[in-house]
Amino acid sequence: MNHVYKTRRDRQIGPIHLTIEPGYVVALVGHNGSGKSTLIHLLAQLVHPDAGEIRWFGQAYPEGMPADTRQWIGYVPEHPAREEDRLTAEAAAAFRAVWYPGWDETRFQRLMSRFQVPPHTKLSRMSKGERRKFELAAALAPHPRLLLLDEPSSGLDPFAWKVMLEELRGCMENGKTTVMIATHILDEVKRLADYVVLMHEGRMLGKLEKDHLLENSKEMWFEGTPEEASELPGVIETESEGRLQRIVTLAAIEASFVLEQAGIHPIRVRRLELDDILMHWSAGQLSGNEETFAHRKGAEHL
Numbered sequence: 001m002n003h004v005y006k007t008r009r010d011r012q013i014g015p016i017h018l019t020i021e022p023g024y025v026v027a028l029v030g031h032n033g034s035g036k037s038t039l040i041h042l043l044a045q046l047v048h049p050d051a052g053e054i055r056w057f058g059q060a061y062p063e064g065m066p067a068d069t070r071q072w073i074g075y076v077p078e079h080p081a082r083e084e085d086r087l088t089a090e091a092a093a094a095f096r097a098v099w100y101p102g103w104d105e106t107r108f109q110r111l112m113s114r115f116q117v118p119p120h121t122k123l124s125r126m127s128k129g130e131r132r133k134f135e136l137a138a139a140l141a142p143h144p145r146l147l148l149l150d151e152p153s154s155g156l157d158p159f160a161w162k163v164m165l166e167e168l169r170g171c172m173e174n175g176k177t178t179v180m181i182a183t184h185i186l187d188e189v190k191r192l193a194d195y196v197v198l199m200h201e202g203r204m205l206g207k208l209e210k211d212h213l214l215e216n217s218k219e220m221w222f223e224g225t226p227e228e229a230s231e232l233p234g235v236i237e238t239e240s241e242g243r244l245q246r247i248v249t250l251a252a253i254e255a256s257f258v259l260e261q262a263g264i265h266p267i268r269v270r271r272l273e274l275d276d277i278l279m280h281w282s283a284g285q286l287s288g289n290e291e292t293f294a295h296r297k298g299a300e301h302l
């Protein structure tokens, strides 16, 4: 997505500037109304951008995506489309199989049975969770290269949620499926994501590697002066009690390096929780670009 904008009623979504490498899982997070579904709709080409360019598998399709490219995209919407409501799960699957030449009926049946979805029930009569499980099975059945999931776990019971995670992990094993998942469930982000993209008030604040995000945001205690504490990189909070200093830093790798250079060994180090990190990121305390201290030249030994 290259400098993409989309106006939605009174809110502008964008600029979105995002590259997703094949075979990775990207979690899309942000407050309600921040633009996550709009971003997914743009990627599913349900809406077109007002400005900017989107390319799928290296190709732009401003006039509409051809069916032979669309077949590579699986999509689980936040709210299921009503058109198929009168069909049973089996009939809806048969209909979709026509549009997806890669449809794998064995895989679909296996998923339906793992998720315990009633095959002969009309989609309109299904519970929210059953319908969601059908949508997941149908999206996975054609072995999509790009899987777009908009709050997929909404309505799932904990057992089905576990199955979903297992199946998504299974998809990742061949390294060919790229997944974008909009979610409010941080456990899902922790367990699945390679990268985290944060939307805030319509803007994309950045894309960061999840492991780096967790590794680089820490609370540390050490013996030193308040000046030493406040001068450390990425510090957003300090507290001092005599010689004992407590800091919260969003550049913990760099801060540890500086402390080490000064011959100071932290007494205690604690990772921040993902929800706290996202809050600091939303508040603009964390830069969302991918350059990291550990990746910078000369710091590889860290």
Ligand SMILES: Nc1ncnc2c1ncn2[C@@H]1O[C@H](COP(=O)(O)OP(=O)(O)OP(=O)(O)O)[C@@H](O)[C@H]1O
Pocket (backbone or CB within 6 Å): 008, 009, 011, 030, 031, 032, 033, 034, 035, 036, 037, 038, 039, 078, 199
């Ligand atoms: N079909 C639409 N027509 C006009 N405006 C829309 C439409 N869909 C969403 N919007 C608006 O666009 C903005 C972004 O909505 P979007 O659904 O993308 O947010 P979201 O991050 O997915 O929210 P949530 O977490 O609540 O699902 C909101 O201000 C919303 O009111």
